[in-house]
Amino acid sequence: MMTRKIRKVAVLGAGVMGAQIACHFANIGLEVLLLDMPAKELNESEKQMGLTINHPKVRNRMVNQLLAKMVKNKPAPLYLQSYVSRIHTGNFEDDLHRIKDCDWVIEAIIENLSIKQSLYSKIEEHRKPGSLISTNTSGIPIQLLLQGRSEDFAENFCGTHFFNPPRYLKLLEVIPSDKTSREVIEFLSDFGERFLGKSVVICKDTPAFIANRIGVYSMMSVFHLLDEFEFTVEEIDQLTGPIIGRPKSATFRTCDVVGLDTLVLVAQNLQKTLAQDEKADTFRIPSYIQKMLENQWLGTKSEQGFYKKIKADGKSEILSLDLNKFEYQNRQRVKFAELEAVKVIPHLHKRFKALLKGKGKVNLFYQKLFLGLFAYVSNRIPEISDEIYKIDEAICSGFAWEMGPFEIWDAIGLKNTLPLMEELGYKAADWVYKIADQDFNFYQLNKGKKQFFDIATNDYRVIPGTENLILLNNLRSSNTIWHNEGCSIINLGDGIINLEFHTKMNTIGSEIIQGINKSIELAETDYKALIISNEGENFSAGANIGLVFMLAVEQEFEELDMVVRTFQNSMLKLKYASVPVIAAPHGMTLGGGCELCMHSDKVIAHAETYMGLVELGVGVIPAGGGTKEFAYRLSKEMAPDDIRTNRFRDKFLSIGQAKVSTSAYEAFNLGYLRKHVDEVIISKKHQLTYAKQTALLMLEKGYTPPLRTTNITVLGNEGLALVYSGADGMEVGNYISEYDKYLSIELGKVLSGGELSIPTKVSENYLLNLERMTFVKLCQQKKTLERMQSLLQKGKILRN
Secondary structure (H helix, E strand, O other): OOOOOOOOOEEEEOOOOHHHHHHHHHHOOEEEEEEEOOOOOOOHHHHHHOOOOOHHHHHHHHHHHHHHHOOOOOOOOOOOHHHHHHHHEEHHHHHHHHHOOOOOOEEEEOOOHHHHHHHHHHHHHHHHOOEEEEEEEOOOOOOHHOOOOOOOHHHEEEEEEOOOOOOOOOOEEEEOOOOOOHHHHHHHHHHHHHHOOOOEOOOOOOOOOOHHHHHHHHHHHHHHHHHOOOOOOHHHHHHOOOHHHHHHHHOHHHHHHOHHHHHHHHHHHHHHHOOOOHHHHHHHHHHHHHHHHHOOOOHHHOEEEEEEEEOEEEEEEEEOOOOOOOOOEEOOOOOOOOHHOOOOOOOHHHHHHHOOOOOHHHHHHHHHHHHHHHHHHOOOOOOOOOOOOHHHHHHHHHHOOOOOOOHHHHHHOOHHHHHHHHHOOOOOOOOHHHHHOOOOOOOOEOEHHHHEEEEEOOOOEEOOOOOOOOHHHHHHHHHHEEEOOOOEEEEOOOOOOEEEEEOHHEOOOOHHHHHHHHHHHHHHHHOOOOEEEEOOOOEOOOOOOHHHHHHHHHHHHHHHHHHHHHHHHHHHHHOOOOOOOOOOOOOOEEEHHHHHHHOEEEEEOOOEEEEEEEEEHHHHOOOOOHHHHHHOOOOOHOOOOOOHHHHHHHHHHHHHOOOOOOOOOOOOHHHOOOOOOOOOOOOOOHHHHHHHHHHHHHHHHOOOOOOOOEEEEOHHHHHHHHHHHHHHHHHOOOOOOHHHHHHHHHHHHOOOOOOOOOOEEEEEEHHHHHHHHHHHHHHOOHHHHHHHHHHHHHHOOOOO
């Protein structure tokens, strides 16, 4: 059988979803054809240019404008702005024939059955036989779309429902028809996971598929519970945010971002099409939502929804909607004793039991929210899915929940929740009572693999697609060989160990420094290689600023010097370890987290890695070897005939402006990642598995550690002159404060190797001493302490 390859993709429809889908395919290096409707008349600008209605600029105006607008969006749909060159535009009338060269055609036009079917008949005239065809529909049954299509079209057609924004939300729902070939389903599962970095869930062709069916039900439940318990908008968002493992946007801020009209449309469609659903009434629109629709208070798109941003005294302020008075008011501070009590519980799965235990208003709210959800999802089997893991994966990947409904149910306790559910009027499906009688759970860990309870076989099965993956969550309980409060060392097998952080935001303090040194010691004596990775939201937000601030305020500068020296020495141990050291960052990789990566033999970065040396924002310079490493890399990059001051300027600005990459690809441009050494992987799920494979290949090839660096060329006064002139210009232009200028010059002195009259060769230790002494010196400055205090107390960077 011929192996299917995707080289060129066509996206039909350049609206919000179509243009973003095109951008994500461009992200992974594919050529993309993006088509939309042609313009039918000239605008004033085109008339003045003397263009005719048939000119390509006129005909393709709509698609080009939509793409240009999308590329400027924040968060950015492209890993790098330059990737837009991979997207070629056209229109349906002049360019549809170009799909004959495409391996996959994705339709993302208006949700109208007849318009889609009309387009499909035209696609059939031009597509090459065997090419993939899919629709991004979220509301039209796949079977209806296939009416009148050829056998080849039907075999290669299915739904591919991306979630907005496609670059960032992990879920891709694949919805086959009964005519879709098995090969197409298997190909899309693999391609979606490995190439697009998605969690692919194969769905049944039911209304709203899986994620929106459960996610919208949950949101509508909250709307009705708000009425019942008389909570405020702020209180609901406090109750339904990070405290229960959901995004900071919680319920109502999410509604504002998505658009209240969009959410209501989905809910109304579900209410109409789900007459047999035992909870169809939950999709009924509450009166206060109806009133907001009438007022056109739709959220971000109408500049007011549940929240409204205003400017007062030159400052932005966010108001919240009082649903009783229907007036906007200053946001109220929310504090629940029940939430304060569980904040000390670090692990989410242990928090749920405490939240549901009790008789208070908050406890009762959670009981109704979760027990109602449990009953609902159990009764959706086998309607929307035959397997429970698909529901959990869809809701976690599509709505960014940390734990899915069945995972939460396990955490609270399957068997002991059933009586309370019945007491509150919720009835779980019969199959739940059967597995409860057998004392089973929904999931179990077995030999490092997560298994789900398969109702069809009445036994556990490994979650499909994870058989060969290494996932720390599955190994932690059985393979941890050493741990302290801040980190764990886990045996991955084949002589490879992994150091995992689990502090708040994975900040680096004494526990993690201890873990770094212990992991190197173990790897060098009893194992073969070390990987540093974790499955937290972020790889590391950097050093523990609270500790630095405390030592600086108490003027314990000798101890502070020792703390920095210890971190520097730990970074050197990583760099010169006798075994391969691989860092696998993702998410925020800042300050010390970035420095750790820069001292590793190799970095396998997830595409969504936001990397940067951001220390100047809190009034210090990178002192864990970050500034030294930039000087070292600058020295290696400089050729004899190079304009070296240009390279120096680029390196200086990355640190001096505290630049953070918006993707792993941009981290190469900023100098944090090394071309031809470090790599990017699109799939987070495959990252650790690939990192281990890379470590084994390095060993097989014959690994030798790098030699100690003794001859780093620094520019001295040549580099400093550039720093002084640049800082002066920025200050005169009011781009930086006087203190920013002072910090820039102190950074420049370290990066230049000090006030040396000519370019000079220096050692690594020379630069580390210079960087450390400057760091301690800056910690003695009042304005640096003010910056640290602002970050710690307000979470804001102060520009003083």
